[in-house]
Each structure stands twice: as structure tokens, then as C-alpha cells.
Amino acid sequence: AQKVTQAQTEISVVEKEDVTLDCVYETRDTTYYLFWYKQPPSGELVFLIRRNSFDEQNEISGRYSWNFQKSTSSFNFTITASQVVDSAVYFCALSEPSGYALNFGKGTSLLVTP
Amino acid sequence: AAGVIQSPRHLIKEKRETATLKCYPIPRHDTVYWYQQGPGQDPQFLISFYEKMQSDKGSIPDRFSAQQFSDYHSELNMSSLELGDSALYFCASSPQPEQFFGPGTRLTVL
Numbered sequence: 001a002q003k004v005t006q007a008q009t010e011i012s013v014v015e016k017e018d019v020t021l022d023c024v025y026e027t028r029d030t031t032y033y034l035f036w037y038k039q040p041p042s043g044e045l046v047f048l049i050r051r052n053s054f055d056e057q058n059e060i061s062g063r064y065s066w067n068f069q070k071s072t073s074s075f076n077f078t079i080t081a082s083q084v085v086d087s088a089v090y091f092c093a094l095s096e097p098s099g100y101a102l103n104f105g106k107g108t109s110l111l112v113t114p
Numbered sequence: 115a116a117g118v119i120q121s122p123r124h125l126i127k128e129k130r131e132t133a134t135l136k137c138y139p140i141p142r143h144d145t146v147y148w149y150q151q152g153p154g155q156d157p158q159f160l161i162s163f164y165e166k167m168q169s170d171k172g173s174i175p176d177r178f179s180a181q182q183f184s185d186y187h188s189e190l191n192m193s194s195l196e197l198g199d200s201a202l203y204f205c206a207s208s209p210q211p212e213q214f215f216g217p218g219t220r221l222t223v224l
Contacts (some may be wrong), residue, residue: 033211043202045157060152065117091156099170100211104156 003027004094005030006105013082019079021108023092029053034075035102040075040088051075070097081110116140118207118216126194126222135219137189137205144206145169146188148180151218152201163188195223 013019025034032110036048049059051068059066063080079086088111093102127133128154145164149157150173156169159172163182174180177195182188192199200223206213 033210037215044217045204045206047214050212057115092135095211095213097211099162100145100148100208100213101159101162101170101172102157102206103159104211106156 003103004092006090006092006108009106010109010111013110015084015112016081018078018080019110019111019112021079021090021092021110023075023077023105025073025075025092025094027094027096029096029098031097033100035093035095036066036075036077037091037093037104038088039091039107041059045091047049047078070086079110082110084112084114086110087112089102115221118202118205118214119220120216121213122219123217124220124222126224128196128224129197131195133192133195135192135203135205135221137188137207137216139186139188139205139207139215143207143214144186145208145209145210146182147206147213148174148188148190149204149206149215151204152198154165157204158203160190179203192221197223199223201218 032053034051038046065078067076089107091107092105121136147162148160151157160174162170166182180190202218204218205216
């Protein structure tokens with residue numbers, strides 16, 4: 001069963017719009033870790049953020065912000081004032097202490113047009 | 115800062131051939147993970163090593179094997195290659211729980 005669900009397959013926005021990428025996860029562990037990775041057209045996987053299950057504090061980094069809500073098992077990612085360079089596939093992932101292997105969602109392809 | 119190094123970056127093989135992919139983790143990272151990403155797919159975990167011992171196994175085919183050496187570099191060996199093995203293969207280096215990915219090796223099987 002898929003442990004991470006990214007319901008949005010593709011999103012297209014115009015530059016300077018705000019956009020939120022949704023991520024819903026499923027786990028039986030009380031300790032777990034959530035991640036977001038960016039994969040631009042060049043193909044590399046770029047680490048963006050990690051959140052621990054015991055830390056629900058939201059985080060902001062420049063134009064990026066993350067909203068972690070354990071009550072709804074969600075870890076959503078918002079890009080404010082999007083730019084063309086934000087165009088990429090964004091993956092949400094979950095890891096559990098039994099090995100820490102990443103379980104990725106299917107990814108959301110974001111296209112930002114001028 | 116040093117990053118994860120993978121070689122080769124691109125590899126073209128014929129069906130039924132073998133391939134060896136190499137990964138050099140970030141210094142002092144004790145764990146290495148291998149992932150396979152098919153076209154348009156999400157990365158799938160194959161196998162991991164902690165301190166040179168296999169620590170976890172995912173959806174790695176029996177035709178594939180891997181090991182981590184004394185200098186912590188890792189190699190993924192793939193035999194009897196099939197068309198479906200064409201993918202981007204990532205190595206990730208980890209102090210746990212974070213994982214930092216290499217640039218990937220793009221394997222094309224003809």
C-alpha cells in the first residue's frame with residue numbers, strides 16, 4: 001500500500017502565483033520522518049526539508065513553507081510568489097526507523113510559466 | 115561541501131549484459147542507499163548498507179547485487195540486463211535520517 005499520497009499529478013501556475021503541493025502519509029510508527037525533494041528537469045534529487053514526527057512546528061525558508069499536521073497526516077508544501085526556476089517534480093517522502101529507506105509519493109509536476 | 119559521487123553518469127548496455135554502478139558517499143556518512151527511478155516514476159528503494167553490512171532490502175531483483183567496501187564506497191552489480199532495467203539509479207549517502215542523493219546514473223538497455 002502506498003504510504004505517501006500526492007494527489008496532484010500536475011500543477012500549472014503563472015509566475016508570482018502562490019502554489020501549495022499536498023502530501024498525505026500513512027504510518028503505524030509513532031516516530032517517523034517526512035521529507036520533500038525537488039527534481040528539476042536535469043534529474044538530480046535535491047533535499048528541501050525534513051520534519052520529525054514529534055515536531056509539528058511549521059517552517060519557512062525564503063519563499064518556501066511547510067505545514068505539518070499530524071491530525072490529518074498531512075505535510076503540505078507552499079511556494080510563495082512562484083518563479084520559472086521552481087518548475088520541477090516535487091516528491092514527498094516518508095521514512096521510518098526500521099531502516100530509514102525513503103517511501104516516495106508519485107510526485108507532483110509543477111510548471112511555472114512566465 | 116563534498117557531495118555524493120556516482121559513476122558512470124551514463125551507461126548504455128545490451129540485453130543480457132552486465133553493468134556495475136559505483137557510488138562514493140559523502141565523507142563520514144555511514145549509510146548508503148540505492149534507488150531505481152523508472153521513466154515518469156518515483157524512486158524505488160533497492161538496498162542499503164550501514165557500516166559495510168547490508169541493513170535493509172527493498173524491491174531489488176535477484177539479478178542485482180550490491181556491496182559496500184572498506185572505504186565506504188558501494189557498487190551495484192546488475193546482471194542479465196533487461197529492457198525494463200532502463201532507469202535512473204540513485205545512490206544516497208546518509209548520516210540518518212537525512213539522505214543526500216548523488217546525480218544518478220542513467221542506464222539504458224538496448
